[in-house]
Amino acid sequence: MARRRTGLDEVRAHYAKQMAAVSGSRDPRIERAFDMVPREAFLPPGPWQVVAGDHLIPTPTADPAFLYQNVLVAIDRDKGINNGEPFLHAGWIGAVAPQPGETVTQVGTGGGYYTAVLAVLVLPDGTVTGFEIDAHVAADAATNLKPFxxxxxxxxxxxxxxxxxxxxxxxxxGVVAPPLHWLKALKPNGRMIFPWRPAYNVGLAVLARRTDRGFAARILSSAWFIGCVGATDYHISRRQPTPAEARRTKSIVPSEERPPDETAVVIYPELWFSSAPE
Incomplete structure (x- = not known):
């Protein structure tokens, strides 16, 4: 008879099943990845500060079991750096569908938790390269990721x-617009998921995919993230779209390939978002 899992192992296994369920994917490796990667290994020592709306709620103790729920955990509250909401990231990971051998580039590693999950999913031959602008956070993430x-x-x-x-x-x-070189870095059938902040009152998760006709785009959900340094200037757009206009986006077009037309949802210096398919 199989040995019954108890304690933290059992808690993490239950959490991993939830992550697989909300991912929207049938890939069983997602559950295994969340089960394998210990969240507490990518956070400062506990007790931890759990984000609840505008409040920080300390966990009663440093028991890691408190981390295996759908909560943000503060890493550096003054800078707005958190370990993000697990349900959201499970859904994003399901949407981009990492496969063995693929190359992943991550913008904003934080403590490296979701970097590690992605790294597990692209094994045995895939790689993940994470960029982190905060040197101290990057150093901590590099230490946390040594086993990967x-x-x-x-x-x-x-x-x-x-x-x-x-x-x-x-x-x-969050970006007002993704830099054009990010899109150009996508391989054929490459996927990019990003929090789009084209206006003060618009925060959307966008899944872009490189096809043989251009860059298809799909709005997945609402999403509010800390701003990406160097990509948060609302003034680069000709006008800010309303939430309804932004949700009509179906493709992203580099301006060097085609000038904006009547389908333009929002126009930036190097690219524009269209309500027409790619």
């Missing part, structure tokens, strides 16, 4: 850094 030999952290601003060709670009910081 296929994951690397670079202390740099991803808005200006060069990207290697990527199957997946996973963005953990």
């Amino acid at each position: 030999e296929n994951a690397t952290v670079i202390a740099a601003n991803a808005v200006t850094a060069a990207f290697m060709p990527s199957d997946i670009i996973y963005v953990n910081a």
Whole structure:
């Protein structure tokens, strides 16, 4: 008879089943990845500060069991750096569908928890390269990720850094518009998921995919993230779209390939979002 799992192992296994359920994916590896990666290993020592609306609620003790629920956990509250909401990230991971051998570029590693989950999902031959602009957070993430030999952290601003060709670009910081070189770094059928902040009152998760016709885009849900340094200037757009207009987005078009037309939802210097398919 199989040995019954108890204690923290049992709590993490139950949490992993929840992550698989909300991912929207049938890939059994997602459950295994969340079960394998200990969340507490990517956070400062407990007790921890759990984010509840505008409040911080300390966990009663440093028991890691308190971490295996759908909560944000503060890493550096003054800078707005958190370990993000697990249900949201499980859904994003299900949407980008990492496969063995793929190359992932992550913008904003934080403590490295979701970097580690992505690293597990692209084994045995895939890699994850994470960019983190905060040097101290990047150093902590690099230490946390030492057991994951296929994951690397670079202390740099991803808005200006060069990207290697990527199957997946996973963005953990809100952008008014994704830099054009991010899109150009996507391989054929490459996927990029990012929090889009085209207006003060608009925060959406966008899944972009490179096809043989251009860049398809799909709005997944609402999403509110800390701003990405260097990509938060609302004034670069000709006008800010309403929430309803933003949700009509179906493709992203580099301006060098085609000038904006009547389908434009919002126009930026290097690219524009269209309500027409790619």
